[in-house]
Amino acid sequence: MEEDKKPLNFIEQIIEEDLANGLSREKLRFRFPPEPNGYLHVGHTKAICINFGLGEKYGAPVNLRFDDTNPEKEEQEFVDSIKADIDWLGFKYDKELYASDYFDQLYDWAVQMIKDGKAYVDEQPSEIITEQRKNPFEDGIESPFRNRPVEESLELFEKMKNGEFEEGAMSLRAKIDMTSPNMNMRDPVMYRILKRPHHRTGDKWKIYPMYDWAHGESDYIEQISHSLCSLEFENHRPLYDWYLDQVYDESKTRNKQREFARMNVSYMITSKRKLQRLVAENAVTGWDDPRMPTISGMRRLGFTPTSIKNFIERVGVAKRENLIDIQLLEFFVREDLNKISTRVMAIVDPVKLVITNYPEDQEEWLETENNPEQEDAGTRKVPFSRELYIEREDFKEEGNKKFFRLKLGGEVRLKSAYIIKAESVDKDENGEITTIYATYDEKSKSGSGTEESLRKVKGTLHWVSAKHALPIEVRVYDRLFTTPQPDAEKETDFMEFLNPDSLKIVQGFAEPSLAHAEIGHPYQFQRIGYFTKDRDSTADKIVFNRTVTLKDGYKPE
CATH class of the missing domain: 3.40.50.620 (HUPs)
Incomplete structure (x- = not known):
């Protein structure tokens, strides 16, 4: 038919x-x-x-x-x-x-x-x-x-x-x-x-x-x-x-x-005069700033041609103007990036994890997949050692029944590695946790085929070996404006709606494979979001831009 x-x-x-x-x-x-x-x-x-x-x-x-x-x-x-x-x-x-x-x-x-x-x-x-x-x-x-x-x-x-x-x-x-x-x-x-x-x-x-x-x-x-x-x-x-x-x-x-009809997207402006003003008044770093609604800015942020074209196809050709929700554009960005992004492990808010019963001088290179959405994406090796970094938000000293990440006395699996159990913590003078101490089940190694490796725990965490960690600068971008239509009110200057938190820069760590990342190549930082290497990167500083978060609740009709 x-x-x-x-x-x-x-x-x-x-x-x-x-x-x-x-x-x-x-x-x-x-x-x-x-x-x-x-x-x-x-x-x-x-x-x-x-x-x-x-x-x-x-x-x-x-x-x-x-x-x-x-x-x-x-x-x-x-x-x-x-x-x-x-x-x-x-x-x-x-x-x-x-x-x-x-x-x-x-x-x-x-x-x-x-x-x-x-x-x-x-x-x-x-x-x-x-x-x-x-x-x-x-x-x-x-x-x-x-x-x-x-x-x-x-x-x-x-x-x-x-x-x-x-x-x-x-x-x-x-x-x-x-x-x-x-x-x-x-x-x-x-x-x-x-x-x-x-x-x-x-x-x-x-x-x-x-x-x-x-x-x-x-x-x-x-x-x-x-x-x-x-x-x-x-x-x-x-x-x-x-x-x-x-x-x-x-x-x-x-x-x-x-x-x-022109296409208007929420939280974006499409007046060249106003975009020029953003550049001239240093509200952004240039026409291709990843917060700008320019094609160059979207490309630098990590959007893909396919996602933009799919978005335009969904919007269609209309005779009347309307405001398109930016989340629809981001939906198509995520949909495409999910198919093509290399999965990697990176930590953007690190806290140290020490596996006390893992030999101090030992390291392993464990196999992990590049992209389960692609049949031919293959695998790569990542280093594992006694001292790791995990995300700070992935640990609580005490957690309720719905907290499936790491907590004292609780077990989780480290992605493509072992099951660990948190035992104790060190804190600084302000009560901030500086180190988490855990033990591992050496028979629970992923893919080993042993009965212990097959036992299930509810949480799986990503991690980075501290010994092999690659320092990275992570630029977390958000909406450039705080209101969906910043230039809709004639009485108010659109510049007053600039979002002071549109860019946050944090220092993180990534698996060593990202030392060879190509500018513009899409990556999924597992359980965090989609990122791409920025052109500001140098031999001494590797910069990644967050393209979009991993997911949200938006679904197109």
């Missing part, structure tokens, strides 16, 4: 309708068009997965195009980070393109629009232009320069391009409709004077196209069939189409803009 096919989302329905109405499948082409003015964040993952996912579904090419029209905020660093993020997610783009590749063509089209009476040079300051637009319920005021002679606008526009005027002295505006209820149609600015070097074109240009003008025309130049963007651009679609009307050649594909 065939499985039911997954229903089409509304974007796929649009594409299927276009194909049914005569659009050639060979003309399907998509694009992901980021502005290189910051690192990509969790919200971008949805746009990336939608566009590249459609490319994979229909066997169509997908362009990576940087809409680099604002040299004030754009840097090569952001270009490089965006490319790295897309590569890490596992997507392949057909061409790497830039809106700046089309600056000459955009300028020529703007000149033609002036000649056609569809654009004019306005000498008013931006504040006056904004004031004259009024509001959707009141007609705007036409610029006194709106009907200036074509030859005059052409001459001024060329002088703007040549850098003969100061920034803000004038701009080129489209001549559309100052009475339109859509504010985007009220003679929008197409070019502004900006005497700033561009990261690709250098000092060639003294004027730069506005995003709305460059974006749709770039789609058209690249012959994108479906221009997909978030709902915030829905009111821009009439302007997008109007600009296309001025240059459209019926022999070519006319791109179609359609909008989908």
Whole structure:
């Protein structure tokens, strides 16, 4: 019996309708068009997965195009980070393109629009232009320069391009409709004077196209069939189409803009301006700080491409915005990490355990599994000796019937090793336990096949041999903000919701195999959580970031 096919989302329905109405499948082409003015964040993952996912579904090419029209905020660093993020997610783009590749063509089209009476040079300051637009319920005021002679606008526009005027002295505006209820149609600015070097074109240009003008025309130049963007651009679609009307050649594909809901995740913000502020004010260590909702930050924290893509698939393509619980994202992170993480033993809050009847000069290398979820994961050897470290919370002098870890007079099994019994403790002057003394049953060795080894105890603890312990720095990350929607309240600065406990650094010990851990490789610190080695690690200091806790009670519907 065939499985039911997954229903089409509304974007796929649009594409299927276009194909049914005569659009050639060979003309399907998509694009992901980021502005290189910051690192990509969790919200971008949805746009990336939608566009590249459609490319994979229909066997169509997908362009990576940087809409680099604002040299004030754009840097090569952001270009490089965006490319790295897309590569890490596992997507392949057909061409790497830039809106700046089309600056000459955009300028020529703007000149033609002036000649056609569809654009004019306005000498008013931006504040006056904004004031004259009024509001959707009141007609705007036409610029006194709106009907200036074509030859005059052409001459001024060329002088703007040549850098003969100061920034803000004038701009080129489209001549559309100052009475339109859509504010985007009220003679929008197409070019502004900006005497700033561009990261690709250098000092060639003294004027730069506005995003709305460059974006749709770039789609058209690249012959994108479906221009997909978030709902915030829905009111821009009439302007997008109007600009296309001025240059459209019926022999070519006319791109179609359609909008989908942005993805908002609790405890995260997706405003580049606000993310930039976090970096600038040193609330975080950089754009790729593991607490940041950037793709680079999530990668450094230990999230996987598979978990992010599974999350996006579950969220789906919607027409209305909603807030997604961050625990759903973390659920998919855990689900993937459980399958692929190497199980290791590490202690993040150590207390010494001495096995008094174990020979002082003896050590063993015991076999333990790498990942029981993988058939071919194999095993490795871990050292065992008389003195060990265990987690402080795994011991109580007295414990009730529900405490199945170690307590005085009680027995537990040490993972892949022996059954031990706690006998006594040493304490410091503050009453803090410094050493636990225990005895072991030498016939209870895991996997020995003896009757003693088969006897059951309710608790199993992880441990690290003190003699062989590898010192590690453990960075325990939590939510960056204390509230699910830190930027929802306009009256309150989102920075006031920063979590002072978003990062705790502790010193721990790990089994010696982690001396060879690779940066980014996922590990499960048994009974603690999922971790990954951080790039801050050096020969003298090995750093691990906690990706997520081992489990929580969240289950997706």
